Amino acid sequence: MIKYCIKRILLIIPILMGITLIVLIFIDIAPGDPARMMLGNEATEEEVQALREELGLNDPFVVRYFRFLGNAVRGDFGKSYMNNRPVADEILQRFKYTLIISVLSVSLAVIIGIPLGVYAATHQYSWKDNAAIALSLFFISMPAFWFALILVQLFSIRFKILPPAGIESWKGWVMPTVSLALGYIALITRQMRSNMLEVIRQDYIITARAKGQTERKVLYRHALKNAIIPIVLIIGTLFGMSLGGAMIAEIIYSVPGLGSYMLSGLTSRDYPVILACSFFMSTIFSIVILLIDLAFAFIDPRIRSQYVRRRRKTAEEA
Amino acid sequence: MKMDASKESKRRSGLGEVWHRLKKNKAAVVSLFILLFLFIVAIFAPYIAPYPYDKEDFSQSFAGPSREHLLGTDRLGRDVLSRLIYGSRQSLQIGLYSTILAALAGIIIGSIAGYYGGWVDNALMRFLDIYQGIPMFLLCVTLAAVLGPSLRNAIIAIGISSVSGYARLMRASILTVREMEYIEAAKAINASNARIIRKHVIPNAISPLIVSITMSMGNSVLAGAGLSFIGLGVQPPIPEWGAMISDARAFLRGHGTLALYPGICVMITVLAFNLLGDGLRDALDPRLKN
Numbered sequence: 001m002i003k004y005c006i007k008r009i010l011l012i013i014p015i016l017m018g019i020t021l022i023v024l025i026f027i028d029i030a031p032g033d034p035a036r037m038m039l040g041n042e043a044t045e046e047e048v049q050a051l052r053e054e055l056g057l058n059d060p061f062v063v064r065y066f067r068f069l070g071n072a073v074r075g076d077f078g079k080s081y082m083n084n085r086p087v088a089d090e091i092l093q094r095f096k097y098t099l100i101i102s103v104l105s106v107s108l109a110v111i112i113g114i115p116l117g118v119y120a121a122t123h124q125y126s127w128k129d130n131a132a133i134a135l136s137l138f139f140i141s142m143p144a145f146w147f148a149l150i151l152v153q154l155f156s157i158r159f160k161i162l163p164p165a166g167i168e169s170w171k172g173w174v175m176p177t178v179s180l181a182l183g184y185i186a187l188i189t190r191q192m193r194s195n196m197l198e199v200i201r202q203d204y205i206i207t208a209r210a211k212g213q214t215e216r217k218v219l220y221r222h223a224l225k226n227a228i229i230p231i232v233l234i235i236g237t238l239f240g241m242s243l244g245g246a247m248i249a250e251i252i253y254s255v256p257g258l259g260s261y262m263l264s265g266l267t268s269r270d271y272p273v274i275l276a277c278s279f280f281m282s283t284i285f286s287i288v289i290l291l292i293d294l295a296f297a298f299i300d301p302r303i304r305s306q307y308v309r310r311r312r313k314t315a316e317e318a
Numbered sequence: 319m320k321m322d323a324s325k326e327s328k329r330r331s332g333l334g335e336v337w338h339r340l341k342k343n344k345a346a347v348v349s350l351f352i353l354l355f356l357f358i359v360a361i362f363a364p365y366i367a368p369y370p371y372d373k374e375d376f377s378q379s380f381a382g383p384s385r386e387h388l389l390g391t392d393r394l395g396r397d398v399l400s401r402l403i404y405g406s407r408q409s410l411q412i413g414l415y416s417t418i419l420a421a422l423a424g425i426i427i428g429s430i431a432g433y434y435g436g437w438v439d440n441a442l443m444r445f446l447d448i449y450q451g452i453p454m455f456l457l458c459v460t461l462a463a464v465l466g467p468s469l470r471n472a473i474i475a476i477g478i479s480s481v482s483g484y485a486r487l488m489r490a491s492i493l494t495v496r497e498m499e500y501i502e503a504a505k506a507i508n509a510s511n512a513r514i515i516r517k518h519v520i521p522n523a524i525s526p527l528i529v530s531i532t533m534s535m536g537n538s539v540l541a542g543a544g545l546s547f548i549g550l551g552v553q554p555p556i557p558e559w560g561a562m563i564s565d566a567r568a569f570l571r572g573h574g575t576l577a578l579y580p581g582i583c584v585m586i587t588v589l590a591f592n593l594l595g596d597g598l599r600d601a602l603d604p605r606l607k608n
Contacts, residue, residue, distance in 0.1 A: 143560070263463075
């Protein structure tokens with residue numbers, strides 16, 4: 001088990017190296033020259049070339065790749081082309097906003113989605129179940145940014161109870177979180193409902209009922225425990241989605257987070273910003289996925305035993 | 319009762335059987351008609367729309383609903399209904415083409431990994447691990463930005479960022495199907511490899527794929543609207559639903575309905591794709607239904 005954990009943790013390194021490679025390739029094939037953009041159209045070709053040389057843009061691909069990785073390991077992501085500030089400082093400053101939005105919205109989705117899914121499943125085909133299913137379908141099909149604007153229209157313009165932008169007080173967090181969470185609540189509700197329905201038909205539930213267990217205990221001790229496990233995996237995916245989704249919420253509600261930083265980097269061809277932001281967000285995402293994988297292995301004895309067996313097998317092969 | 323059903327199904331071809339089961343699902347049928355309607359509207363937009371999408375009339379800016387302009391006009395006095403009708407073209411194109419692109423690439427990668435196994439499988443799967451380490455919307459935005467904002471590049475960006483799901487799905491289906499008893503049975507009666515692949519592997523591996531293609535068309539429409547909303551998708555003056563919401567953002571105070579209509583269009587389209595996908599899943603795999 002420990003061996004598996006270490007192996008899984010070490011796997012992050014090649015993944016991050018690969019992600020950096022992919023992003024660098026994207027940047028490389030992109031049309032547009034950041035040196036030209038910084039100097040404007042009046043600059044001569046010599047000036048542009050000199051700046052390219054200074055920024056290290058003329059170096060071979062491999063050199064740039066390993067230089068970025070080497071610096072990144074030491075926490076140095078270079079300076080922004082636009083305002084010459086160290087990118088690492090800016091990221092650290094902005095990251096907490098994105099993280100708060102992501103964590104809050106995913107937590108909200110879990111807290112509301114799981115009970116709702118269980119309720120829908122235990123009342124299958126009742127009007128409450130139908131309503132839950134129909135509503136969650138609506139929320140999944142709705143563009144989050146559109147819903148975000150409707151929230152502004154309702155709560156800031158019509159009722160004037162929440163600020164339309166900014167996060168000076170706790171009230172400012174409500175709309176970014178809710179607009180992002182709604183789709184996730186719907187996703188978890190649907191998933192939880194179908195997991196629960198599947199589990200309820202299993203033989204061990206019949207066994208539990210046959211031995212005279214109370215319905216309450218059958219549901220919450222036997223069924224829920226098994227139905228909730230796949231949800232843990234979805235939380236990781238949702239977290240990844242929320243990092244991207246937070247970008248839109250940050251733009252609409254003018255939250256100074258990572259997403260809006262990355263977007264400004266992308267539109268102004270600020271390569272250090274793009275590279276650092278994607279590197280940073282992918283690192284966080286990979287760590288979350290790692291934690292969930294490990295948690296998964298710990299909570300589910302069936303999976304735990306798989307790893308033990310697999311390890312024995314590989315030992316035999318060796 | 320059961321006997322009747324099996325007798326009945328024998329007379330129908332595979333596709334007919336699926337259609338027969340799909341017909342019973344009212345929501346799926348309605349969705350199918352909505353989608354057909356949307357495609358017709360998109361194809362014949364110039365004949366249906368009352369005005370050209372870029373006809374400006376400053377004397378009429380922000381006009382309310384009237385007989386001339388059923389849904390009113392926007393800031394530049396352009397007819398909102400006409401722009402919504404033309405906008406369906408971009409959204410449906412993004413949904414359709416990016417999904418086809420992603421599905422084709424994913425099917426090829428997944429099939430190769432599933433069939434060959436061994437180091438090929440391993441290498442491809444590790445590559446997908448890396449690929450999925452980048453949050454999807456982030457990848458999409460990055461690609462759209464570096465390629466330059468346009469309809470074609472939005473399609474490419476969305477397509478590329480959703481390849482891995484298909485690849486994994488295809489690989490998983492091929493792996494499960496390969497282990498099935500009916501494959502063993504077919505082998506036992508000395509069926510050729512080609513026959514096994516054609517008659518057993520593909521039909522059984524393809525149905526989850528069809529469902530996922532339908533559903534992800536909806537998601538692609540959403541992603542396309544999102545890209546246009548942040549200015550990395552379809553560029554003005556060409557109307558696109560996401561871009562129209564973005565335009566309306568500045569006028570939420572006073573002209574909130576301008577943002578409302580395009581959002582409803584996106585939602586109906588995505589909802590139709592999702593409901594059809596749900597219906598297809600039940601129709602293609604009767605085992606899943608109760």
